[in-house]
Amino acid sequence: MSKNLINTSKIELNQTSTTADKKVTATTASQKMLTGPIPYRLTNDYMFRAVLQKNIHALRSLIACLLDLPEEELIDIKILNPIILGDSIDEKTCVLDLRIRLNNNKFLNLEMQISNQGDWPERSLYYLSRTYCNLPRGGSYADILPCIHIGILNFSLFPDTADPYAEYLLSNTKTHQVYSDKFSIRVLDLTQIETGQLQKEKPELYYWAKLFVAKTWEEMQMLSEKSEGIQEAVLTLKELTEDEKIQLQCEAREMYEHTMASAERFGRIEGKREGKIEGKREGKIEGKREGKIEGKREGKIEGKIEGKRETAEKMLRDGMDDEQIQKYTGLSQTDIEEIRHTVE
Structure with a gap:
């Protein structure tokens, strides 16, 4: 055989x-x-x-x-x-x-x-x-x-x-x-x-x-x-x-399985750790990018409001009434009153 x-x-x-x-x-x-x-x-x-x-x-x-x-x-x-x-x-x-x-x-x-x-x-x-x-x-x-x-x-x-x-x-x-x-x-x-x-x-x-x-x-x-x-x-x-020889081989296989399981578990932990680090790094970069975008957006809004206030000041100095100022600037009556105090 x-x-x-x-x-x-x-x-x-x-x-x-x-x-x-x-x-x-x-x-x-x-x-x-x-x-x-x-x-x-x-x-x-x-x-x-x-x-x-x-x-x-x-x-x-x-x-x-x-x-x-x-x-x-x-x-x-x-x-x-x-x-x-x-x-x-x-x-x-x-x-x-x-x-x-x-x-x-x-x-x-x-x-x-x-x-x-x-x-x-x-x-x-x-x-x-x-x-x-x-x-x-x-x-x-x-x-x-x-x-x-x-x-x-x-x-x-x-x-x-x-x-x-x-x-x-x-x-x-x-x-x-x-x-x-x-x-x-x-x-x-x-x-x-x-x-x-x-x-x-x-x-x-x-x-x-x-x-x-x-x-x-x-x-x-x-x-x-x-x-x-x-x-x-x-x-x-x-x-x-x-059988002692069989026992040794079974133990060797069990040790191999334990080693593989430990390596897999370590890989998962290490992967999570690296993922968190990478996530934080990307988060900071993304935060800066979003901050710039948000800053630009808020800057534009703030600029528009400031422009309206300057226009309202000029109109008040020219003696225009509140109704006309509201019409051309979109400012509220309260905003116009606040601006009037600064002009006076």
């Missing part, structure tokens, strides 16, 4: 009920001994990757829920980018998405993303496009296999139109005619799973989503009763949690 490929083809689907029952019983017994907080949850992208790479039964169950397919239809599952679990990774650059070929007739990218770095739409398009370039040399364009990128996100891409599980396709913006169903993106929004919509429309996927955000072993124990696939995932999570 190539070190660059994990072949899980010909998954045995004809397990006897006795074997399955024993597995479920053993799994449940192991889970009952676990209590308290989960040290490395499935939102840790390394643990997420490790559990699904190690336990193909859990992976098959999750994919079936995400793609609305019966599990028995997923006969051939190949992980195209396996990692050696426990080996060191470059936590700054390693992308822990799972690249999968299903039944030799479609490709799937699957990733867990806990923090919003502001570029997920662009990044998902990049990964999807990379996978879509799967045309064999000399092959026909019609032979390109469908590609699906699924992001399990702990944030909302579009808060104003948040949807717990959304699918995006290329389509006509007027008629909504789908251009091609070979190129699609799906997003499972973990922040929206308690709206009731996902539980109603896709209950199996809802329980998987609950598993991803579970914080205690007690929660996982309850969820493991919902499906054998979830039971498998919980058992594997327990096993990997006790």
